[in-house]
Amino acid sequence: MTEPLLKVRGLSAHYGDVHALRGVDLDVGDNEFFALLGPSGCGKTTLLRSVAGFELPEEGSVELAGQDLLALPAHQRPVNMMFQSYALFPHLSVEKNVGYGPARAGLPKQEVAARVAAVIDTVGLTGLERRRPSQLSGGQRQRVALARAIVNQPRLLLLDEPLSALDRNVRAQMQLELKRLQHEVGIAFMVVTHDQEEALSMADRVAVMSDGQVQQVAAPQELYRNPANRFVAEFIGRSNIFEGVAASGGLAVAGAGTLPGQGEGRFLVVRPEDVTVSVRSSGSRGVLTGRVLETQFSGGTTTVAVTPGGVATVSGQPLLVTQPGFSTLQRGDEVDLSWSESVARIVA
Amino acid sequence: MTEPLLKVRGLSAHYGDVHALRGVDLDVGDNEFFALLGPSGCGKTTLLRSVAGFELPEEGSVELAGQDLLALPAHQRPVNMMFQSYALFPHLSVEKNVGYGPARAGLPKQEVAARVAAVIDTVGLTGLERRRPSQLSGGQRQRVALARAIVNQPRLLLLDEPLSALDRNVRAQMQLELKRLQHEVGIAFMVVTHDQEEALSMADRVAVMSDGQVQQVAAPQELYRNPANRFVAEFIGRSNIFEGVAASGGLAVAGAGTLPGQGEGRFLVVRPEDVTVSVRSSGSRGVLTGRVLETQFSGGTTTVAVTPGGVATVSGQPLLVTQPGFSTLQRGDEVDLSWSESVARIVA
Amino acid sequence: MRRSGLGFLWVALVGCLLFLYVPIATVVVTSFNSGKSALNIKGLSLRWYGELFDDPDLGHALLNSLTVAVGATVFSTVVGTMLAVGLVRFARSTVLDAFVMAPAILPDLMLAIGLLAFFTWLGLPLGLGTVTIAHAAFGTAFVVAVVRSRLVQLDGSLEEASQDLGAGWATTFVRITLPSVAPAVLAGALLAFTLSLDEFVIAFFTNGPDSPTLPIEIYSRVRFGVTPEINALASLLLLVSVVAVVAGAVAFRRTERER
Amino acid sequence: MFLGPGLAFTAVFVAVPVLLVLSYTVFDRGRFGGVEYDFTLDNFTRAFEPTFRKVLVSSLGIAAAATAIALAIGYPVAYAIAKLPERWRSLVLVLIVIPFWTNFLIRTYAWIVLLNTQGVLNDALVGLGLVDERIDLLYTRGAVVAGLVYVYLPLMILPIYASVARLERELPEASADLGGSRFATFVRVTFPLSLPGVVTGCIFVFVPSLGNFVVPELLGGGKTVMVGNLVRDQFLKARDWPFGATLALIMVVLLVALFALQSVVSRRFSVEAGR
Amino acid sequence: ACGGEDSGAEPEKLDASADLTKQSITVSNWAGYMPEDIADQFEKATGASLSATEHATNEEIMAKLTAGGDSGIDVAFVSGQYAQALNEAGLLEPIHEDLVPNLDNLYAQAGELAYDKGNHYSVPYTWGTTGICYRSDLVDPAPTSWNDILDPDPAYDGKITMLSTERWLALPAQKALGYSVNTTDDAELEAMKDKLVEAKKHLLGYDDTTFYEKLISGEAVMTEAWDGWCGYGMAENPDIKFVVPSEGSDLWTDTMVVLKGSENKEAAFAFVNMMLDPEMHAWVTNNVYYNVPNEAAAEFVPAELKQQFPQLDVTPEQLAENEGLIDLGEDSTKYTELTTDVTAS
């Protein structure tokens, strides 16, 4: 990335005793689709609201294209926000909602109308201009909220859980839509979500937060493949994690010898789809052995839960193995488990 | 199945003009975990409530172990229901909630207490007997609701969206729990859900409903592998569907010749994980050719969207292919697509 | 972290509280006047509180008010709760709602003259009985309002769950519906009680000659002049309402926390 | 079953009485009170004679003035309360409500004590040298308006507070986010969305003000007459029930028109409708 | 509900020797207008029990008595012209003279009152006139004419009150213009209205009940007042004085009436009779400062009292010079409208 569009440095914020942000550093590039991912209460909303101007952090800086944002009141910042609940003005029509920003900016009426019409067309709401928010479906409301935010041509659009109010099916569709629109309007998006699948499938880069701090910022595949630490590894995707001490070619884990893996640290992470499982035959010998506890088919793949012999994962849960299609394994089968050194990561 | 426990025949129900059930036939076996799956508004709740006695269908019969249920008022039917909102009595303790049914049945106090204690132990709530529902977590409440229903030792337990109030993470855990409990108490469960993953992973058999009618009743893998019709195929899992006419060894589809597949009907269904995709090399030749539109990684698998050449899916959407791990394919790559005759089904 | 930027609104808030409390404070302060005037203070004493307690008419008036309030409250609570359940569970209809709520919305004066005309037409002797009926009329509407709003929020499947667990219709009402709305029933009863105690206009029209309620007694005294005895009475009533409001708020908070 | 007793009671003791007294509007008064059942429309003609028309207009004026002042005081106060930190909010609300739980007559009476020429306010004004001579505050139209504002102010504040408090924090924020200044946000978002509360508050103040007879009597020194006084006098002094009923009917018709207005406004602006 | 046609019917036969201990009556009177222990005195004297209730104004008690239902009242105290109206409405029991021997104590003039010559259905209790009650230390020169309150010296603006009850509200204008207190002439009423509307501008307020307190506190300096109630002020502040303006005034009478609906008429008349007992009747003058039409009571009124309250120092002849108020029948609504016109102006 050359010079980033948004530059957050050392941002800290409190609510009374609660330390909501503890020195957050972050860059968002021009035209980037950036996601903030983390468990509930980790400070995502606070960070977004600090950028928008609804919270005033005590320390740190926020710059947008070189301009100090913290010095401006919310209504003068060149960023816009799409609220979780959409926050559509219930007493105004779609048209008036979308035109609210341009009108406040003092644009002439005709230009307001022209811009509004163009954006309404972009989001596919033509024909609904006169409706009130109460007369729209959930998906349509979301589009109004988006239109209202992008009509102001902000440099950066902030979206707080934009899809969480939708039900699962509509949601998948809206994810695609949002991504398409971001391409089309060419504005940087910063999206808050606590749904990892959503973050991974939509964003160019993802910041994983926990407890007011950024744990890792990376592209989705990188996060999955190379988690920076145990927290990220556990939070992103399903994983099997073992604790041990460094050893050559892997991690020495009590009761299991050395498990193969690469990297430095106390934890070894191996993804379910990277584990091979096979019925134990007298000759074969895997990395670990175990007994099948349960198999669960969920359309397309089967997850096999295996109780490993002589060793435990850090979570105490069975080891998970994902196989495409169906599995012929039965509860109680004795199995061998194996993976190659290159797919398992050792992290802090 | 020998003689079924629950036998529903020709059940029809209206709300004013709305035809909520249109001749539903259904059998649930003793000790079976049975799921009702279908889109919103298809009549699942109505069916469940008809069995429980809260709706009075106009036509058809409902028999439980040979007894005509429709002749009994709700409070005399030997079935119990676990409500979507749990409907725990807020003014009563856990103990009193669970004991409500036995007390109404006029059991002696001591027996009520003994039964309640046993069930509370079964669901793992020992120690929380004196708490009010407001003092419990979501998962604990669910267990109370379950305990309250099973303590009456019904022949059949009805559950309406038992997990929909929970958030995604707790939900996965509760699915396992519910399944374990069903095994343990040995009561037939009839669960309503509109979440296919949930239905597929928990149930012994699933009834797929749409528009007041049962489309197919089958075991999960059977539903996925052998959908009875296009609706089921589309509703269960992701699929690529083409329309055409019967031909030997497959379905003749305009612009694509004969696509391999088995069965009878107008539609050919092939699952994303059953399609093999490879970069077109001069020599190779698949079933279809296409161009990569997008790849989406979602932790564990990558879905590749391909625009097929010369042919369209019935949905007009790109063709989907799922690959384990990452894909090296790039947007714009020309690819060959292929699948074997045995994995593709031709349906009505 | 967030700004509370009330700005000039502080002035409005404090000004409003002064506006509300200065007149009341004046009354309280002058109640301790040792002189005979409620207007200029001669010295401090509890003299008027003494006179207040020696005044049998006020005692009777208070007793009359309590009699009316208790009667009206008991009736309103029972009938109002039943009405609320009926309206929410069995007969949802905006017309019926409006009909039942009418006495709470109608101007007092309208209800007062209507009842006066009606009682006279029937030849019923005016007295505490007629006042009680009149107060029950609007009290019922207020109980319905309070209980109804709770019932509407109440998850309807609670009652279904009860039936599902083998309870018949009556058992369900007694064991589930009623306990679930009990706080609202209590709140409705309290509201009916306080409204009745304070009510003047309707009582003024529907009461007979020989048993004034407390507000009527206060009215005739205020018309006959300003004496510190009234101030003493006012101060005591104020004390009672402050204690009641504070106790109510504390109790409310406690039940909220239990939910 | 549940509805029976209540509906019967309301029908007998509310509907019938109100209809009965309204039916009196088309009859003659009896020589010694009561009603002569001779059909006549004279009561209506009379109600619009100059004297009574004047009272109607001036009552509307007084009630409107009290409502407007209560709104002018109540809105900023309600708005301020909604903005207070949580733990202060309930305390202030209780403080606003306490006077309301104090007997209405006593609250009115408090103003006699306060406004009297020999009273506290005059003492203060003279003491501070703001006026040379004690001035007439009591027994004026202003005193009546002040008394009405005083006794009904909480009824204005509470509904406005409820509607402002219910306004999601996000709506004003969305306005700011879209470039709306604090003023624009108030004018275009906060205020319009609190209109249902404003209208409800106005009705809560206007209705009892218009029908009031105690405040004009006690604070107006008999010099200010409102419809409420006329109705009371027709029933309890002049013994002309038909005419009193007619005046009451006119009052109720005016109020019903207001209610109609209110339901239109709430439907247009209610926040829930936006969900 | 009520009509006057049976007012001339034969009076009910009453049993002079009825057992009064079985009877109880309810009496409605103005507050403070009879001794507080009246019930005890009555029970001691007759054996019947009594409950006393109060009304603040004539209108209030009239409304109760004419409402149509059972008022529950046996004996009411009302002013003369209202007694006349009640009688015309057929609500009053004729006075059974044989049960009220104390009628003999009354002055001859008390049998000649305009509203009920011969006291057929009412018994006079107090009588008096209406004038100006004022602060002699604050008003100079002392008022002598009704015009002194109708069109006062600007110095007294806003420090004057007038009575608000219909007939007395009209009185100052009537007398200032030289009309009868019972006039029903439309032109005269119109002229009175103009004068009263003009006078309203100078008023502090209309006040029937607390005007003397306003004099004591100094809020008011001149008030239209009934003679007796002015006495309440005099008792507190010797600078308060009473004057009957030179244009003349009314003769009002407060009376006792027995309701036809009473179920214990023997006890009711026994009560009326007791109130005419000389010592009892003198109590009114000594405590409430009203003149009573009772010749036999005069000796129980101390001479000093007449000095302190000069309005008590009048003869029945002097009082009777004023014109007596009578009920105006259908025309009484003219005064209702006059009152509304003036107060709403």
Ligand SMILES: Nc1ncnc2c1ncn2[C@@H]1O[C@H](COP(=O)(O)OP(=O)(O)OP(=O)(O)O)[C@@H](O)[C@H]1O
């Ligand atoms: N107004 C507030 N007052 C006090 N504490 C607050 C406030 N808002 C947020 N917090 C606390 O600050 C922390 C961060 O909150 P924030 O809303 O940023 O979390 P989040 O990551 O958006 O969570 P979620 O996914 O649940 O929305 C949490 O501990 C939260 O409880």
Ligand SMILES: Nc1ncnc2c1ncn2[C@@H]1O[C@H](COP(=O)(O)OP(=O)(O)OP(=O)(O)O)[C@@H](O)[C@H]1O
């Ligand atoms: N009380 C009712 N009155 C009128 N129509 C109703 C009522 N309840 C349900 N319906 C209609 O009956 C049909 C079936 O409803 P039902 O509740 O059984 O669907 P469902 O499959 O449970 O849907 P969901 O998944 O959304 O809960 C729907 O079209 C619904 O709108």
Ligand SMILES: NCCCCNCCCN
């Ligand atoms: N406190 C005694 C009151 C008596 C009032 N009488 C007024 C009579 C007017 N005619």
Ligand SMILES: [Mg+2]
């Ligand atoms: Mg958040």
Ligand SMILES: [Mg+2]
């Ligand atoms: Mg449902």
